Structures are given as C-alpha cells and as structure tokens.
Amino acid sequence: MDFDFTDEQQAIRDTARALLASRAGGERADGAELWRELCELGWPGIAIPERHGGQGLGLVELAILAEQLGSACAQVPLLGTTLAALTLDLAGSDEQCERWLPPLASGELTGALAFAGAAQLVPDATPDGLAVALDPAIFAGALFEHGAIERVEAIDPRRAHGRLLAGLRDGDPLPGDVTAARDRALVVVAAELVGLCRRALDLTVSYVKERRQFGVPVGSFQAVQHAAAQMLRDTEAAAVATYHAAWCADAAPEGLPLAAAMAKAAASDAGRSVTSAAIQLHGGIGFTWEADLHWLFKRAQVDAAYLGGGGAQRARVAGLIAPRRQPAGAAA
C-alpha cells in the first residue's frame, strides 16, 4: 500500500502551492489576474481528456489542485469549471463534449455544477457561464447555456454564487450516467474542504505558539492543545478519506459511490468544525474581518452544504451499507 503521491503529483502540488501562496490572500487580491495565470498553466483542463484540449490527468491530480485552491481560498472559478467539465465528460454526448469541453479546458468559458430541484447555492455559477445540472435520484442531467442562473450574494464574497432557476426539462439533456459524475464532484469538493482545514490548522498552530497570555504561549495550555489535536484528527481523517475516494475513481471505480459519500461526509464535518475551532483558538482577533480566518470559515460553510452535507452523505452511506458488506480483506 502506497499513500504517497507520485513525483508528477507532488510537482503539481508544489507548483500550485508556490503560485497560490504568492498570489492569494486579502479581500482585494486580483482574482481575474490569477485566473489568467491558471488558464495559461492549463489547470481548468487538468482532468479533461487531451482530445478535448485538456491534460487528461485523473481525479487524484484534480483533488490535489482543489486542495491547494482551498488552502489559498483562491478567488478563481476553478471548482465550478472543473466540476461542470468532468460531468460533461462522463455524461455528455459527443457533440456536447466537442462543443463545450475545449472552452472549459482553456478557461475562456467558466462553468458550474448544480443539483436540480433544490434551491441551492451554487459556487461559481454566473448568468454568462455554462451551468450543468444533475438529479442523481432520477439518473438525469442537463446543461444550460445561459439564462438559467440567477446571481446570489453568498456569505463568501470571494467567489461568485448563483442559483439554478430552470428545471432539468428546460435544458439540453445529458445522455450519460450522471451518478459517476456526482461521486467525482463530491470528491473534488471534499478536497477543497481538506485544503481549507489544513490552512485553518496551520494558521492556528502558528498563532497559539506566538500569542502569549499569563506570561506563556497560549499553545502551552492543554485546553488549547487538545482542541488543536482534534483539528488535526478531523483534518487527517478527511484527507485520507478524500484521497482514498479519488484513488477509487481512477483505479477502483466499483468502490467509488461509498468512498465518495464517506469523503464528503468526513470533509463537510471537518470543514465546519476545524474552521470554527480556528476562530475560537485565535480568540478575539479570530472574530475580526482583518484576520483571514473568516474567509476559510465562510467557504467551508458553503462547501460543506454544497451537493449535500454530512447528514445527507451519511443517509446515502446508510443505504449503501444496509444490504451488502465489504468483502473481508479487500483492497482499501
């Protein structure tokens, strides 16, 4: 068993980390400029097949990128664009793929993924972007060129949000299997949540080592230490579940539905608890606009609920585990 990233995957992670560290942060950071740079690097198309203008890499690579974007809380429409693209790739017709994947891969068109029926907040959904909607309950999906999205001001102002106005029937139907797309989308959102958690934990560990009260660093108090340890446990658990699910998508897809639901359940809960604990352990400064923590908390709140939170995922897990078991000693 090897949980390590390959050299190529590590290179993707390190490049993304270095680039985003130098660009992201702050309310006034220029998202448009960063998006141009990411498009030049071909990131929107990382998991889009090469014949459609992408890099043809797998879900592990996309998850690595999503984690870094979460960590930087970046102001770019990469999440929605990659989710729309992977859904089209799996469930779209040849014509739909040929028409829409190249502009999504190059980033000249942005996209978003919504669940039909529910009036939900959709990250990166804009009236002039491409919207893809799924209803996994009836195995159906559709795409909407324009006019189907209404803008919504969400608690996270660093990202555009919208709401799907139309029903599935009003769009251009996707002929393929939308459940596989749904599962992959859950993993990518989980990866972004893992990044948000890691950043919240890093900021908190640095802060409690520096901040002194009663003449000592507050990080020497057990009450603080134990809360930080819980943050690490939640983060590591979400991370291992997420990359396990991403690996399943690429190498063992029969295990993906359960693995993806577990990953999103773990990551949604971790996203909420870890970013909340980060604010708490920062004390008063954590509650201010000036500290960067609220960006993480806000994005984590939206991501945790997006495509179904912990409760919704556990309801799926319960359904999946009730009739059958995992075979004893099966591969992870």
Add this chain to the structure above:
Amino acid sequence: MDLTFTEREQAFRDELRAWLAGHEPGPEPRGDEDAHYAWRRDWQRELHEGGWAGVHWPVEYGGRGATLTESAIFFEELGHARAPLPANALGLLLGGPTLMVWGDEEQKERFLAPILSAEEIWCQGFSEPDAGSDLAAIKTRAVPDGDDWVVTGQKVWTSTAQYAKWCMLVARTEPGSVKHKGLTYFLLDMEQDGVEVVPLKQITGESEFNELFLDGARIPAENVIGGVGNGWKVALTTLMNERAGLAFFLQVRLRQQLDRLIEAAAANGTLEDARTADRLADLHVRTELLRLMAWKGLSTIERYGQPGPEGSLTKWLWSETNQLLVQTAVDVVGDEALEAGTSWSFELLRARGNSIEGGTTEILKNIVAERVLGLPRAR
C-alpha cells in the same frame, strides 16, 4: 498512490487464510477465565506448529520474517477468523522485540524460543498505583545483593500475571533518582516467594488484570536488559511496539461488532429510523477512516522508518468509536444490552477501559499537540 496489496502480500494473506480455514481455535469458553486462557494457549501452540506464532519475528529467531504489512495482514485475518490473540501476546508483541533490540546473545538464546511456543508466558510490570500516565514516576526499588537484585514495590494492571513465568519489570535502581533517570529493565521470575499476584476485579466483573506485590523478590544480574540505569530507553522500545500490530486486530474487531449491530438494526427495524441510520452510518465512516489511517500510518513507517501523525490518532479514534458503538447498541438492541451476562452488556462495560488502557485519550492528545503539531510543552 496505489492502495492495493502487492502480489507477495496477497499470497501471504491467501496462504494464511487457507491455513486458518483448516485450523480453527475451537469454541470460545465463556465464564471461566482459566479455561479461556488455556484455550488461547492451545491456540498459540497450534499457530506455532504451523509456523505462524511469530510472523513479524526474524527467521533467525524462529519467526517468519514478515514485513510490517504482512504482520498487519496477519492480525486482520486473525480478527476475520474470529480467532483470539495468542496467549503470549505480550511476549510476542512486546517482550521478544524488546529483547531483540536490547538483549545480549545469551538472553536471546535463553528467552526467545519459549515465548514463541507459549511454554513461558510473559507479563508487563510497568504501571504502578502512582505511576499511570506519568509512567516515569516509578517507585518500585531494586537493590543489589551479591549477584542478585532484590525488588520491593507494587505494580498494577498486570494482565496474564497469574499465568506468567517472566515479567518485564522496570524498577528504580538508583536511590533518590527521579523521573526517567536511574531506572533499570529486568526480567523477573514470577515463580518465587516474594511475588504475589492478586486479581483486580474490573467493572465487567472479570479480572483481566492483576496487582503485583513484590516483597524481596530476587532477580539474578544476568536478567538485566540493556544495562543498569538504561531502563527508560528499553521501556520505550517496549511501548513503541505496543500498538503497531494490535491496531489491526482491534480495527477488525470493531468492524465485526459494527456488522453485528447493523444486522440487529436491520432485523428489528431501527435502521429505518433516520437518527439511528445516521449514527450507524457515522460509525461506518469512522471505522473505515480508522482502517485507512492505520494502513496509511503503516505505509509511512515502512517507507520512511518513522510514524506519521496517524499513529497517535488511530488509538484515540478507535477508543472513541468503540465507545460510541456500544452506546448506540444500547439504543438499537434495547434492554438486552443492559441485562447481565449478554455480550452487548459486556461490551458496554468493557469499552469504558478503551480510552484509558495503553495511553489515556488525554495523554494521546498531549502527544499529538506536542510531538506532531510542535506546540510548547503543556503546563
């Protein structure tokens, strides 16, 4: 990333599974601890005859020379087969590996083989009434007398002491020394005057553990392990071996308990209740996370020679999850779980020890905070 087993590992699992299929431990005796222990001793003899007693021991010491992964597979399969841990688990998992690191040639020659065959059972004399989480606060004294050391003091939580021939004993050999200095690691012969074993009745009504009263017990000088005054380092080797293999056995047991509970919930209709379904799904997620974290931790040790953060997190997550599981069971199976003598009531009571034994949850959190996150020492 490649979350599959190698062909060699799979072959190891297949061979073991085939062997286990032909060598069942027989029905588990209930209610009689001596009979239960004899059953586990017979089981180890059978493992030994099949060459499976010391899978992780090097071949030169009579083991199978298995890798860490294969050793973990061994414990997983033992769990799947509902076989017990071998009777001499403390000797196999802790004593033997410690001796391989710190023992001299004569000691290895003398002590290792009878551990494997379950001829000589081992127990662990570390904890004391005033040295629990603060293990370095050991007060038991050993003073030289001719070629012997003479030991006086009290140990506690000594499981299998009533069956043991040898005790891994840590005692203070430098008068007036404090904390981890001045300690020495001994092998104490349990079959002598001056050693008294008193069973400690626990909340389940059973006595898995004992108190050990030492009053003038004698240890020959050749039974010092790793040198006089070096006891803390030797003890750390023992403690580091404590969790590795066991984690996989416990993780499989947790899986089996959860399957049993899900079956019960499906049978009595409580699985239809959304709140119960949510709790069971949460337990499933936790159990799977535990399995993944345990494998990730193991692969980190195998590749880099030292554990990642997972090692400290899995025991904490396991104990919390098992405690949640048994509490959920009370709601799922109902009053049966509160009636004396049922397996669920036993599990309910036994689980309370999980977050204390082998490192309390509070100590584990301290370890995570200080050694993994690098926070300043707690005050």
